[in-house]
Amino acid sequence: MDFLQPTSWQDALALRGERPDALPLAGGTDVMVDINFDRRRPGALLDLGRVPELREWGQDDGRIRLGAGVPYAGIIGNLGAQLPGLAMASRTVGSPQIRIRGTVGGNLGSASPAGDAHPPLLAAGAVVEVASAARGTREIPVAEFYTGVKRNALEPDELIAAVLIPAASGPQQFSKVGTRNAMVIAVSAFACALHPDRREIGTGIGSAAPTPRRAPEAETFLAGELDDAGLWDSRNALPEPLAAAFGERVAAAASPIDDVRGSAAYRLHSLSVMARRAITWAWNDLREAA
Amino acid sequence: MRVTTTVNGTEQHVDDVWPGESLLYMLRERMGLPGSKNACEQGECGSCTVYLDGEPVCACLVAAGQAIGREVTTVEGLAAGGALHPVQEAFVECGAVQCGFCTPGLVVAAHDLLERVPRPSDLEIREALAGNLCRCTGYEKILDAVRLAADRQVRA
Amino acid sequence: MSAEAGTRTTRITATPGGVGDTPLRPDGTLKVTGEFAYASDLWHDEMVWGATLRSPHPHARIAGIDITEALTLPGVFAVLTAADVPGENAFGLEHADQPVLASEFVRYEGEPVAIVAADHPETARRAAQRIRVDYEVLPAVTDPRRAMDADAPAVHRPGNLVRHLTLRRGNPDPKAPVVVSLDFEVGMQDQAFLGPESGLAVPGDDGGVDLYVATQWLHVDQRQICLALGLPPEKVRLTLAGVGGAFGGREDLSVHVHACLLALRTGKPVKMSYGREESFFGHVHRHPATMTYEFGAERDGTLVYAKANLLFDGGAYASSTAAVVGNGGTLGLGPYRFPSVAVDAYGVFTNNPPCGAMRGFGCVQAAFAHEALMDELADAVGVDRVEIRQRNGMREGDVNITGQVIDSAAPVAELLQIVRDLPMPPPLDPSDIRALPGAVGNTTHGEGVVRGVGYAIAYKNVGFSEGFDDYSTARVRLELTGGEPVATVHTAAAEVGQGLITVEQQICRTELGVERVVVHPKTTGVGSGGSTSASRQTYVTGGAVKAACESVRAVVLERAAALLGRSAGELRLDGEKLLGASGEVLLGLGDVLGTEAVEETVEWRHRPTHAIDPETGQGNAHVQFAFSAHRAVVDVDVELGLVKVVALDSAQDVGKAINPDAVVGQIHGGSAQGMGLALMEEMVVTDGHVRNPSFTDYLIPTILDMPPMQVQVLEYADPHAPYGVRGVGEPPTISSGPAVAAAVRAATGKALHRVPIRPEHITGT
Known part of the structure; x- marks a missing residue:
């Protein structure tokens, strides 16, 4: 060598x-x-x-x-x-x-x-x-x-x-699940970015597919719903059902496997929870910034 | 290959280093400095923590060649002139040492923390030392030791 | 708390640095400066490196081994297989059933097949890779529940049963108005000591070998090594090298025979040091267990009967399985009073990794089941969960399920009351994610987080049981060095980090009144110290050191009596002086010692224990029982199944704290290991293959996982033990895990009858 x-x-x-x-x-x-x-x-x-x-x-x-x-x-x-x-x-x-x-x-x-x-x-x-x-x-x-x-x-x-x-044009969030409270490889991970300038949402999924990947349908779904409800302008609270629906669509974009770190089903479930929470935090950050 | 590096203030030359060798192996087996410990060899336990150009790193994940021309400080280099460093002293006094295999790495990591943050909160201590596994103490007395060392250093 | 318990505490005259004080450990400075020599730090001129080739199959027949290619690699000094083992190719703690190097069969993934000595670890690894082993893969039995089926592949002849313990007491057909039952499963835990297996074997001029090794019991190693090498004990000399933790994982042999074989073959010092991955294959683990429990009770919660079935997966070789079954069977119902009992405990062979000793064995697994069921009983009868334990808890004078009288303190109710009354942690503060479940993973800002509180109580035997001749040997020498009296204490009892060497010094100081005590390196040059396990060393080696000091003191008094023309009975030794009946100083200790040292060696035994009846399991199996209680408080993100333990408080009766700080340190560390098993630690084995042999995927608690702990220590002296001591090391590992599991159940409302509790168990996904 x-x-x-x-x-x-x-x-x-x-x-x-x-x-x-x-x-x-x-x-x-x-x-x-x-x-x-x-x-x-x-x-x-x-x-x-x-x-x-x-x-x-x-x-x-x-x-x-x-x-x-x-x-x-x-x-x-x-x-x-x-x-x-x-x-x-x-x-x-x-x-x-x-x-x-x-x-x-x-x-x-x-x-x-x-x-x-x-x-x-x-x-x-x-x-x-x-x-x-x-x-x-x-x-x-x-x-x-x-x-x-x-x-x-x-x-x-x-x-x-x-x-x-x-450079971030709006709030971003990242969440990662591991079975220990520090120093752990992700069982599943999720990132989101709000792009209020162009009224778009960015997503990223980790540990839940053969490669890291986006959740494009979740992105367009949420951006569209926000548009339809006028929320980009009103900056009103993100309705919980909308956040949950977004979470489900994020999970739907994943194709995880069972492995020693976690089950596929848990990965899907945790993604939907993380995505729901993270998008809500990001949206709240946007409202606070306004 | 030949590796020349400064360890604990002294320039050292080592020959016949296998290129896949880690800095940890070179320190332990070729330089007579076994203080840094080989507990996991994958950066998960922190027992081999040393300073590389002033930053705490896992020596098991640094290729020996990456240390060429750099400055390395190991646990053996922390006690100045035979007197224990306050962090070392506090670890002994607080009972933060049992089997002691994690201790050299923890001492270096705690030393680094207190250099950067003289009065860390408990959560800051925990986050800073989360990369150093200990199997004996349950960490309680390690926290005690870091708090005590911080107190003494701030007062001094 | 120890002050309040003082009425029964052994009073010992305070000697600075003596019993009851907390002197600093003598190896502390060396350990913080990096100078302490662990087994993996050893080095010798002309030293070469050993490496091990291991089986990739859980079960296979070895049709042939070809070492030619390995031998031709430059830098290789020796390649050895089973054919090169000069003595018996067999070792084992209880049964010599494990080959030093596999000959005909391999029975688990990772079983050693061949060993290599070479000039560099990398050369040795490459050489090992060049050994060609022709395996005929055989069907493997990897489900312990299948191991005893008639059609299951036999791991050993005649069959796969290691031990079946039957315990029957009271009414054979008990009835009760309230009946609760559960099935519980405990995963395979690893000791995960930080210092991997390591040793240095140096060939001697006499054809023997000197082995410097990290271990828990030098003499039991020596016995097995001698058998394998075909050498007498005087030619196999062992010295304890620095031990980086043990927790049971160093009771069985690892590098020992291999390093000696290579040293004897090459004529060179041979060092063998496992990496972390090899370490996971190089030692036994905690037995996984599947358990079925049923408790019958009166409507007020008073226990009427228990039925339990425990199955321990012993893996491929016997190791300590029989003793684990013994503990699980005789202690596995917990510290409660049961009028009628039927327990069956089994240990079986499988082609899984061998399982053996780990801190609290047998009891750790069972405690998860009996404590979960006590909670369910409490709920079924509508009694508070702590109260039901207090009502049914053992007291001194009670008879346990083997018919043995608990003849010293059994403060079950008091320990539970203490942990219940300790201050609770502050409520959830979501402002800093590091304090929340998931921590910097940023998975919650408080959403979904529910707090839960759980309690557990457990007990454990101290020392070796069931009639084992459990003794320790101590040699104490008292002499003048540089004009000052110095005591040297020599035992073979292994210091593994727990602080035994400090305890040995403390006892010498108290018994001999001298300040300077040197701890001789631990070698086979003195008689056996017994195993550093079963929470026994302070009791048994402590007892031996105390007894040796008493013998030394008697000789000193005799000598002084002769010098003074008085009878020894009038004299006493105190603070390096000889005093007369009214306390007058008659002589200095130095005057008595002169140039002639006093040295005494004593073999010391605790009260004998007895085999249990093979039909009923009745008998005085154990010498002492130790009790501990925990209260765990957890915050659980019930949507994600992530847990943050926010408090883990403990109370334990230690009889007498020889070194109070070290006692608390044992409770902290033991509690962390129990918590780890409850929440994250599992060796995942699928079809006989270990899937996570690394610290990336075998998770042990970090400093961000461990909560602050409040610890209360009771000191109810055991009148039968030296100074009243009671074993300390294991009980905290037994009660902490069940308390954490109970707290998670309380937070989630889920049954959670398996540990470690994984996030998907909580979320149901």
């Missing part, structure tokens, strides 16, 4: 192109577990920890460009106002020690359906920026990035450069 340690983005892309057998390594919170548990023995580890570009973040045309190597702790500490959903999700990732090392780029690279960053990225309509030495940069909407269980749209010679996330 080789240890490759580029110190610039260009070098990193070049090495990625030359070494298809290399496994990119950022915070190590997934990769090193696989190494320690003898599950993976790649030809090389490609350490991205010394690529300064990956640890940068900034504004980019109304979007936050979040370098793939920005750790969760940085998001919680610096981006809570612009990316509230992602910051809430980041706070639930592992332990403080994990949040200092783990990155959104790593979450996308692993593409586990249980990754905590996915639901808020989906709800916010994020775009993944990937690059290769041969073909340069391309942008992939996050919903298209997940292609299967622990599989993503990256080509073998590509690396994740950044995530482009629209």
Whole structure:
């Protein structure tokens, strides 16, 4: 096994192109577990920890460009106002020690359906920026990035450069169920974002399908009902039956399995409850902000 | 491969490191610093918590090569000149140590918390130490120890 | 509380750092600085690493093993299989039924098949992977309820029954106006000690081996290792390495024989250290249990009879299953008075992971059932749930279900009253999500949260039972070192974190009046200390240390008497001085000791216990009983099934708190483990395969899961025990879980007859 340690983005892309057998390594919170548990023995580890570009973040045309190597702790500490959903999700990732090392780029690279960053990225309509030495940069909407269980749209010679996330135009919420009160992998997770500027709802579901996914029907249903009832303008309370109906539609978008962490039926049930509650909190936040 | 890193203030060189090795293995087996503990090797227990460039991390999830040129501080490096750090002292005095396997990681994590938040609330202590599993104490005396260390540090 | 209970508390003259004081533990500083040497920290010149190849199948016949490819890997020093075991290829705590390395059959997933020594752990792992094992997979029995069926595959010959305990007492056909019953199931819990199995074997010049290992009982290990290696005890020398928790999981052998075999074969020191995943396969677990209980009572709630059937899944090898059945059968109805009883307790072999000792065994499982049923009885007769326990609770002088008289304190009613009267936690405050069910998961801001309160009481035998020769050995030496008297205490009793070494020092200080007490490393160089289990070490090794000190003191007094020309009976030793009858100082201890040390070794036994009658289960099976009560307060998000325990308060009678702080520490930690079983801890085994062998999916409570605890300690001395002590370690694990489960039932209104209670059990989805 080789240890490759580029110190610039260009070098990193070049090495990625030359070494298809290399496994990119950022915070190590997934990769090193696989190494320690003898599950993976790649030809090389490609350490991205010394690529300064990956640890940068900034504004980019109304979007936050979040370098793939920005750790969760940085998001919680610096981006809570612009990316509230992602910051809430980041706070639930592992332990403080994990949040200092783990990155959104790593979450996308692993593409586990249980990754905590996915639901808020989906709800916010994020775009993944990937690059290769041969073909340069391309942008992939996050919903298209997940292609299967622990599989993503990256080509073998590509690396994740950044995530482009629209700064929140309205309240966002994130909820995650685990069977312990800290440091737990999601049994199910849900994120929502209100986009009052364009009168839309964003959603993201975690741990309840082969990939993280949106609940598009729930989104259009609720946005339409809010329109019909004039609630976007009146900012009156969200009727409980409407929140519940939204929750049911979110659950309907999932296709979970039974596993050691929870049953499929519970995942569906918990999604409907979380979605109902989270949309109500988000709506209340919107009313309070008005 | 060769790894050069500063551990507890001293630059160290280690040869023949297997690239898949963790910082934890290198500290424990190659540098004679077994204080950081190997309880889960997956970042779930916090027993291997060390400072990497001033931030508390699980040494089991840092590849040894990632520590090249960095500064590592382990539990062995916290007691200055032979005197226990107030956090260490409080852990002993409060009975926060039983089998002690979680202790080095908890001491580093608590040390970090009090550096950032001198007077943490109980909920802040709990959230900050949620990544450090202890199987013996039920955590009550660990909370006592962190409160006592905070008190003493604030007064001093 | 101990002050109020003082009328019956043993009064002991206060010695600084002695019995009843709370001196700091002697290993505390080493543990906070990282200098304490745990088994996994050991290192030796020329050391090589051992690794184990384990079976992927729950049941298979080994048709052949080819090690050629493994041996050719550079850096490999040895590859051993069953054929290389020089002695008996068998070990086991109670029955030597487990092969050191599987020969003909593998009987559970994870069973060791071959071992490797190599220059690096990674080399050893790669070599193990190159061993070719030809398995013929066999049908496996993985449902314990099927294990005794005639057509079930036999795990061992002649059959799958390990033990059936029958207990009958009173009216064989009892009737009662109120009858309640339930089925209850307890999942498989893991000890999850933080320090994985580890040991270092160093070959000796004499053809023997020195093993440094984390364990709970050096001598029982030594006996089994000698058998497997075909070596006499003097050639198999054990030293206790630092132990990172045990909780029963280190009673059975793990790396022991394997490391010794590799060391003897390679001539090199061999270290074996499991990772967490291997650890889940490398030790026994708590027996899963399925139980059926029926209580009959008068209309006022007075118990008339109990019928119970308990089935423990022992997994592939016997380990402690027979003793678990013994405890479940003889104690499994809880600390209540039952005129008539019929209990059947079974332990069976299956092709599941072997189960054995874990804190409170037999009683932990049963307590969930008897406490759930007591609540249901209380509701059925309309009596308060605490009150019904108090009314039916054992008292001193009562006879338990095996016909044994409870001949010291049995403060069931008082313990329950204490926990009931403790202040309640403040009401739900939804302003900080960290205090709510789900915490930073942000699943509720107060919606759906219902508070529940639950109570439980339990009791447990202390020490080994049913006629076992349960003793400990202590060697105490008193000498002048640097002009000061120093006592050295040497026992083989394992310190696993609980604080036994502190207790040994305290007893020496109290008995000999000396301040400086050195604890000798724990080795097989002294007689057996017995097992660090069954809450027995303070009682039994404490008793041995006390007795050895008394012998030393007697010699000192004899010597002083000779020097002074008086009779020893007129003298006493106090504070490093020899005093006469009226307290006058006659000599310094140093004057008596001079250059000649006093050393005494004593083997000490508690009162004998007896086998129970095989037909009726009657007999004086146990030496002592310990009682504890819990009150749990939980907030349950009943819509999501998430639980936050907000208070877990406890009261326990400890007879005499040798070290009050350590006693409370045991109660805290034991309570956390019981809570873990109630809410989250389960090794999920499907068709003989463990599905969650990691700390990612085997969840133990974090600091955000544990609530603040109020602990009240009673000290009703047991007149039969040294200083009146009563075992402490296990009872809190037994009563805390049932209290938490009761609180969740109270909050949800659901029956919840299985633990751990998963969110979907609460939501019904």
